[in-house]
Amino acid sequence: MADISQIAHGLALLQSAHLGQLAMAFLKSVVQKRIGRQQELQDVDSYLNGSMEGAFANEPTDISKVWTRLRSATRRLRPKLNVSRVPDDEQLTLHFNGLVLRKRLVEYALRNSIREYFRQRLLSKPDQGKVYGVTSATNQPNHFLRNGIITLFADWRFIHRARLDCEPLKESQRFGGRSKRCRSCRYANETLPHVLWHCKSNFTSTTRRYNAIQERLVKALNVPASTEVRVNQGIPGMDVALRPDLVAVDEANKTVTIVDLTITYENR
Numbered sequence: 001m002a003d004i005s006q007i008a009h010g011l012a013l014l015q016s017a018h019l020g021q022l023a024m025a026f027l028k029s030v031v032q033k034r035i036g037r038q039q040e041l042q043d044v045d046s047y048l049n050g051s052m053e054g055a056f057a058n059e060p061t062d063i064s065k066v067w068t069r070l071r072s073a074t075r076r077l078r079p080k081l082n083v084s085r086v087p088d089d090e091q092l093t094l095h096f097n098g099l100v101l102r103k104r105l106v107e108y109a110l111r112n113s114i115r116e117y118f119r120q121r122l123l124s125k126p127d128q129g130k131v132y133g134v135t136s137a138t139n140q141p142n143h144f145l146r147n148g149i150i151t152l153f154a155d156w157r158f159i160h161r162a163r164l165d166c167e168p169l170k171e172s173q174r175f176g177g178r179s180k181r182c183r184s185c186r187y188a189n190e191t192l193p194h195v196l197w198h199c200k201s202n203f204t205s206t207t208r209r210y211n212a213i214q215e216r217l218v219k220a221l222n223v224p225a226s227t228e229v230r231v232n233q234g235i236p237g238m239d240v241a242l243r244p245d246l247v248a249v250d251e252a253n254k255t256v257t258i259v260d261l262t263i264t265y266e267n268r
Contacts, residue, residue, distance in 0.1 A: 014027070026067070027044060048074060052075075081110060135163070170190040185201055187199065214245055226252050227248050
């Protein structure tokens with residue numbers, strides 16, 4: 001953001017109705033001192049674009065000023081944004097992704113583009129990108145981030161580490177070449193989904209977690225007093241072995257509501 005502001009500030013000076021000519025004269029003198037000869041228009045463009053070739057390959061001896069900071073900012077942003085100045089008869093414009101930007105649009109366009117650049121870089125990461133893609137799709141998985149309802153501090157700390165795959169599990173260790181086997185059941189990969197759902201030594205804890213969520217749903221049910229709520233029981237009047245998680249039987253209205261609970265893992 002500091003580099004973007006530096007570029008916007010420098011361009012505003014060059015395009016200023018009152019200071020533009022003075023700023024350009026100052027810039028040309030800086031370029032001339034850097035290359036050690038009379039500057040030309042393409043030299044000014046090369047300087048602003050952060051070129052390190054030809055006459056600009058020499059080490060600078062000038063003190064820091066607005067144009068040296070602008071040049072450094074352009075060089076730092078170049079790997080992320082396609083921003084440059086090209087010869088255009090001293091119209092003092094900035095070219096970005098094939099578009100010509102005037103001073104009023106420079107900071108807005110570059111700021112949005114750098115956000116998109118970092119967003120795409122985050123999405124490309126194997127773990128953080130997966131979580132970002134899921135949690136940004138809807139607000140439901142993120143309600144606790146602001147209000148903390150029904151969330152213990154211990155859960156809060158665990159959730160963020162788990163979402164970023166930063167739990168100290170063997171599969172999360174990117175380097176070292178050590179074994180990835182689960183330290184409890186000796187499964188091939190000790191991943192977070194395995195620990196949360198499939199590790200045999202954690203089946204009791206998995207069942208308790210499932211039942212706790214089920215009980216929470218029962219408390220949240222808003223049904224008439226005449227409605228019978230059956231938890232983990234068969235459907236009345238049906239000769240089947242299936243046992244839905246929640247069954248709400250309303251004799252007055254002759255309706256049966258069946259709720260089956262599924263706890264998903266954030267895996268796209």
